[in-house]
Amino acid sequence: MSTAAPSPLPLVAYRTAVALDEPFRPAAAPAPADRLPGQLRAVLDLLSTDPAVTRLGLSADSVRSLRDADFATARRALRALLTVRAPDPLPEGATAGLDALLGGERLTRPLVDARRLPTLAESLPGTRHPAADRTVLWHGDITTLAADAIVNAANSALLGCFVPQHPCIDNAIHNAAGPRLREDCHTVMNRQRTPEPTGTAKITRGYHLPARYVLHTVGPVVDGPLLPPHEHALASAYRACLDLAGEVDTVRTLAFCAVSTGVFGFPKGPAARIALRTVADWTSTHPDRLDRVIFTVFSEEDRATYLTALADASA
Structure with missing residues (x-):
């Protein structure tokens, strides 16, 4: 007889332990x-x-x-x-x-105010993206973005990358935030007692980042052909971040990295379409919850991928 996978730890079970609501x-x-x-x-x-x-x-x-x-x-x-x-x-x-x-x-370091970034409706007037008036496509370094919360593409241990100079976003975010970020993740995982499931998320403070909070999510690993379970898991990761951000009243601007598209191997085109669609669906059912959702890309190639996905959706 199969056993159910352990449930991820809810925010209420660790919020006080990581002093989430304290500056x-x-x-x-x-x-x-x-x-x-x-x-x-x-x-x-x-x-x-x-x-x-x-x-x-x-x-x-x-x-x-x-x-x-x-x-x-x-x-x-x-x-x-x-x-x-x-x-x-x-x-x-x-x-x-x-x-x-x-x-x-x-x-x-120069900081970028998330609230001043142009929305898709402003930067791409012809777009038909359903959430164009509250979503942003931004090419830059997420560790310099002054948003209320940013999303980190984590692994299931949720403690950050332990490989020196590794170019992953997990490493960059922990480096900028400082060692308290790993300590908080350790506190959360000690309470959960199991690896973080794919498609879920946790939240901590951002410490020395310009963002007040960091959402840590585990996206799917694609090692071979892209399959429907991979797509469902990636959409779940985006939804989990949005749902968790929705539980913290002070989060009004949320910036996503391109979850799973780096060392986790998720093809960039399908990932962009899933991100755009999932955020649009969530904001349609929570129309007043977030002021800005930012899709952050780190290369011109990634930006072009999102522009193609937006054009395809508008066709």
């Missing part, structure tokens, strides 16, 4: 731009004896020696260290040091 208050003010190199050196010194150093095949002395390296080299080393690091308590002083560094870096 993020960093332990230190952002470091000014001219002090970022010194702040980076101080953080590396504090983390030089962390267990993650050994996981990288380094020693405490080799990490401390990075104070003599150029900023880019030392920053890559810190990113790698945080990427492989388990969601354990940081050494004394490291939390404040990282807050000063990450907060300062955020101030050096």
Whole structure:
């Protein structure tokens, strides 16, 4: 006799545990731009004896020696260290040091206000997309987008990518947000006690991201021909994010990455059509819930894919 798959943890079961409704208050003010190199050196010194150093095949002395390296080299080393690091308590002083560094870096990056982006109705006046007046197609870096919430394409462990310098969106979002993001995901998964099912979602705060929240969803992996179950699972992932965002009153703008189209192998054209259709269906039944839903693409090829999908839908 088959057994039912475990149900994913509902928001009410972890909302308080991750302090979802509390504003993020960093332990230190952002470091000014001219002090970022010194702040980076101080953080590396504090983390030089962390267990993650050994996981990288380094020693405490080799990490401390990075104070003599150029900023880019030392920053890559810190990113790698945080990427492989388990969601354990940081050494004394490291939390404040990282807050000063990450907060300062955020101030050096240009931010994009999600509410000021033109809707599809404004940028593509001829489109017949049903939700054109509240959806946006934006080509840019989702970690610089000041939306209320952004969507992360996660894996079933939901702890982020542990491969240093890996180009996935999961890695980029965790790098910009800082280690508290992994700690929150760990808190959620400890309560759930099972891997995150495909087509579901969780929400945490965004910490050093310009977005206040991050929605983590697991899309389907396509290793071979695209099948109806893959399409249903991807639509479910989009719906799960929309439904979960709908449970948090302060989310009015929501930005999606192109879920499952990277290392998960989902063909980009069908994925764009599913994303557009699922968001249109959801907003038609929740007409006043979200002000903007942004489809974020990172390459010109991805943007062209969405434009083709929109043109096909309007034909």
